Amino acid sequence: MALTQKKVDVALGQSAIPVGELAFAKDGRREHSTFAYDAAWLSNAASFAISPDLPLVGGNQFRKAPSKEDSAFHFAFADTEPDGWGCRVIARDHARRRKAAQQNGKPLPNAELSEMDYLLGVDDMSRIGAIRLLNPDTGAFLRVIEDGGRGTPPLLELAHLMAASRAVEMNKETEADLRYLRGRGTSVGGMRPKCTVVDEDGHLAIGKFPSVNDDRSVTRGEVLALHLAAAAGISVADSRIVMSEDTPVALIRRFDRVEGGSRIPYLSAGSMMQASRQEDHAYTQIADTIIANSVNPGQDLQELWRRLVFNLLITNVDDHVQNHGFLHVEHGQWRLAPAFDINPFPDKDQELKLWLDEAYGPVDSIKAVVSMAGYFRLDAATVQRILGEVCAAIGNWASVAMSAAVGMSGRDLEDFAPAFEHEQIRIARTLLK
Known part of the structure; x- marks a missing residue:
């Protein structure tokens, strides 16, 4: 197979401060990338390492995926790749383009998409965090929308977006559906x-x-x-239910943007830990990362333990390291990002995806979580206060569920009850003195 190479310029933030150059190469099935910082970024007093595996040094820094589950890009870039749903839309769009080109006798796109194709399949407007990619020849931001339209549609187009997405799910999408969804995916959220x-x-x-x-x-x-997380004292992404033609859509505000559209650098916890996606990881490892990188480690450690308690007690069993994140503050210091992708799973047992620590294994016991609180630098009084606040918030779950903000029905309450009413929440209440 022919060697494929591509380079893009990398900038940071709304003002697009030049940071460096990202290069990608694919030779057969072997893919790798290199990144080199700009000299101006290295000499900038406000500069910081944009990724934990990219120290502030000159020259090309090489990256090859250590396993098939991992990315060929350094962690900060991997965080901005499309999630599973976005990859599905990109792959479908590519296959349809190849078929149309073949039918019309036009040159065919490459048969197989590279990891760079997926990275560039997220529009500049939607890319998470502050990293931005530019065409090195023109200096233009790499956009996916080809018709001059908005990269990000307004809320009033929800029905159109949902119909196109539903068509993709059912394998009945049209070229127009894919054109409408192209570039408008996200980097977080799964399938x-x-x-x-x-x-x-x-x-x-x-x-x-x-x-x-x-x-x-x-x-x-x-x-x-x-x-419920907000009621339990957890910093969360703002959210609400929006009805679109009698269908409830969850609208989650992006926490990596501020007033005026400014962008905040973001790293997932997995990236901050330089964690392989092939391995299991633990809350204590995230705690270690907080101690090493947080601008306020005491506050973030307490917040992380609060989230750990909450996740167990609402049966949020999809709490992997990509579902925790950090926002840059200044000078290479970070803070925990608001919690996101929190979902109750009433059909699952209370056993989290993340481990408590390497010795204990997956989190499945509130007593074990309480016994480990010292690792998070919490004293007994703080443990009691946090546990009480979380239990009180969860105890009110049915009232919140039926509130106008959520709008659950009686049938919904029956469906979700096992996620909130179970043995671990009963044990948690016995631990309150």
């Missing part, structure tokens, strides 16, 4: 159908749609979990 949208006040958000395979109101469940 569920979703799209980046602009809220009514101009703020960037993610619209999450029901799946054709859902047997419960997953979108309402996520908004319920986020509202």
Whole structure:
């Protein structure tokens, strides 16, 4: 197979400060990338390492995926690649383009998409964090929208977005559906159908749609979990249910943008830890990362333990390291990003994906979580206070579920009850003195 090479310029933030150059090469099935900082960035007093595996040194820094689950790009760039749903849309769009070119006798696109193709398949407007990619020849931001239209549609187009996404889920999408969804995916959120949208006040958000395979109101469940988390004292992404033609859509505000559209550098916890996606990871490892990198480690450690308790007690069993993140503050110091992708799983046992520590294994016991609180630098009084606040918030789950903000029905309450009413929450209440 022919050698494929591509280079893009890398900039940071709304003002697009030049940071360096990213190069990608594919030779057969072997893929790798290199990144080199600009000399001006290295000499900038405000500079910082944009990725934990990219120290502030001159010259090319090489990256090859250590396993098939890992990325060929350094961690900060890997975080901006499309999620599972975005990859599905990109792959479908590519296959349809090849078929159309073949039918019209035009030159065929490459048969197989490279990892660089997926990285560039997220539009500049939607890319998470502050990293931006530019064409090195023209200096233009790499956009995916080809018709001059908006890279991010307004909230009033939710019905159109949902219909196109539903068509992709059912393998019935048209060329127009794919053209409409192209570039409008996200970098977080897994395989569920979703799209980046602009809220009514101009703020960037993610619209999450029901799946054709859902047997419960997953979108309402996520908004319920986020509202309960806020009541439990956890910093969370703002969320609400928006109805689109009688269908509940979860609208989650992007926390990596601020007023005026400024962008905040973001790293997932997995990237901050330089963790392989092939391995298991633990909350204590995230705690170690906080101690090493947080601008306020005491506050973030307490927040992380609070989230650990909450995740166990609402049966959020999809709490992997990509579902925790950090936002840059200044001078290479970071803070925990607001919690996101919190979902109750009423059909699962209370055993989290993340381990408590390497010795204990997956989190499955509130007593074990409490016994480990010292690792998070918490004293007994703080443990009691946090546990009480989380239990009180979860105890009110049915009222919050039926509130106007969530809008669950009686049937929804029956569906979700096992996620909130179980043995571990009962044990947690016995631990309160």
